[in-house]
Amino acid sequence: MADTEKKPKFKKRRSSRKPTDQIQIATERIDILFEQAEAAFHSGHSLSDRYVEIARKISMKYNVPISQKYKKRFCKHxxxxxxxxxxxRVRLDSKGKCILITCENCGKKMRYGYNKLTTAKE
Ligand SMILES: [Zn+2]
Structure with a gap:
């Protein structure tokens, strides 16, 4: 038998879930930021993009998903x-049974299946 003890290659990481009150604050902040982004869009594009950037950073830091209704409001790319x-631009693709959202900043397309569509007026 080998005298070297079998060591795990990687240290077991504890789940880095943040406290629930912090998660709640993070979700609230994301909602507020998207509301602000909508308001800022009419005054200037750059500010609303910055709000999206901050909202994404919060969602990644606190491991909070951005809600479905806001997920489609920014470009994936x-x-x-x-x-x-x-x-x-929003078009329906009957062949692929999906909604095609074309970003006019970068020209790329995002697809969402029909079934995943939440009600438009939320
Ligand atoms: Zn884009």
Whole structure:
């Protein structure tokens, strides 16, 4: 038998879930930031993009998902805030059974299946 003790390659990491009150604050802040981003869009594009950036950082830091209704409001690729009709195009793809959202900043497309669609007026 080998005298060397079998050591685990990686240290077991404890789950880094933040306290519930911090998670609650984080979700509130994300909601507020997206509301602010919508308001700021009419005054200037750059500020709303910054709000999205902060909201994403909060969601990653506190491990809080961005809610479904806000997930489609920014570009997956360039992370810019999207306003349908202004800097984003929304089309239905009957062949692929999905919603195509085209970002007009970077020109890339995002697809969402029909079934995943939450009600538009939330
Ligand atoms: Zn984009």
């Amino acid at each position: 360039c992370k810019k805030y999207l306003v349908y009709g202004a800097n984003a």
